[in-house]
Amino acid sequence: MPVRIVTDSTADLSPQLAQKLGITVVPVYVRFGHDSYRDGIDISREEFYKRLVTSQVHPTTSQPTPADFTEVYRKLAKETDKIVSIHVSGKLSGTCNSALQGKEMLNAKCDIDVIDSESVTMGLGLITLAAARLAASGSNLQKVTNEAKQAISETHLLGLFDTLKYLLLGGRIGRAKALLGGILNVKPILTLRDGELHPVGNVRTRVKGIERLSDFVKNALGIQELAVVHTTTPDEASTLKDRFSSLVDSSRLHLAQLGPALGVHSGPGLLAVVLRKKSTGKDESTSGRKIHVPSLHLPKVNLPHR
Missing domain, CATH: 3.40.50.10170 (Rossmann fold)
Structure with a gap:
């Protein structure tokens, strides 16, 4: 069976x-x-x-x-x-x-x-x-x-948040940080590391944030599968997906909408890229090109438990 x-x-x-x-x-x-x-x-x-x-x-x-x-x-x-x-x-x-x-x-x-x-x-x-x-x-x-x-x-993720508002509403950041972010129009970028979401940087404009996502993908070697994820901007996500059409077979290039579990914290406007690298047959901790993201000492984001 x-x-x-x-x-x-x-x-x-x-x-x-x-x-x-x-x-x-x-x-x-x-x-x-x-x-x-x-x-x-x-x-x-x-x-x-x-x-x-x-x-x-x-x-x-x-x-x-x-x-x-x-x-x-x-x-x-x-x-x-x-x-x-x-x-x-x-x-x-x-x-x-x-x-x-x-x-x-x-x-x-x-x-x-x-x-x-x-x-x-x-x-x-x-x-x-x-x-x-x-x-x-x-x-x-x-x-x-x-x-x-x-x-x-082999799987890596990078996401662009459009606002800090929903991280505040979900109790994931303080009001002062959210207010400052709103004044500066700061858009946080997060990644997954050891099963947890970590902020890894900020950008001032959405255009710059999308370029960060694009560079993240284009600088990775040996991609075997790739997804672009959005909350409420399917046209924008589709355009970003088209940028990667030469990097991976069309059957392994996906467009997806983020669900409520993370959407309650991201709110509208989130855009993310997820990629799976080709296997080298070796331990990735000691061989192959790694995908690096900067590490900042900022609060982690957790999904709510029942």
Whole structure:
């Protein structure tokens, strides 16, 4: 029986792509006050961002419950006895813990590997796609799991925030920093490092920020898959994606919309690039060209836990 792949909606995979590769996506929850919605099922991304800017209540998100995962695993266990479940960084969310608890609650003979991607949005998405393609080729559980873990070390992200407003509303930065950022029109740039989001710099204009994203990609060697992610600017993201058309095959170049889990902190206007480097077959810590970003002593950003 083929290995089946599970991820969560923070991967920002399109329904079409997930269906094509047989990926089961477990939705996170979005809450506006007392109203709760399943990401991508009860509320669309477009509706979420519309409500984000108009609602008097700032939304929160929470991971799927263990019971949600048990239900998914039970359904899949009717058609397979091997599952690889890949999820958003455990340092950003409790989703992996929910998946592990869901696995323990399952009363069925099924081997389930739960993997912490140490990533989010299309970083998680690219890792999941790598595993799904290998699973579709008929590879066994160990090979699919190893492929996912290898992809983790090869995946890198850089994101441009358009405003500090939503980081303030989410309690991730102080009011003075947000006010100063607004006065100076500062736009922060963040990356993922060891499973956590870290600010790595600021730019004064959006144009300069987009150039930083473009340079980040063009200075990387051996890209095998690439994604451009946006919250509310699809045309701008599409234009940036077109810049990279000569760097990677069109089937490995993606455009995605950021989901609520990080969108509650980024707000409208976020633009990010995520890339997966080609494997060198060696430990990347000691060989190959590394992708470097500056390190600043600034507060880390965490996704809300249930």
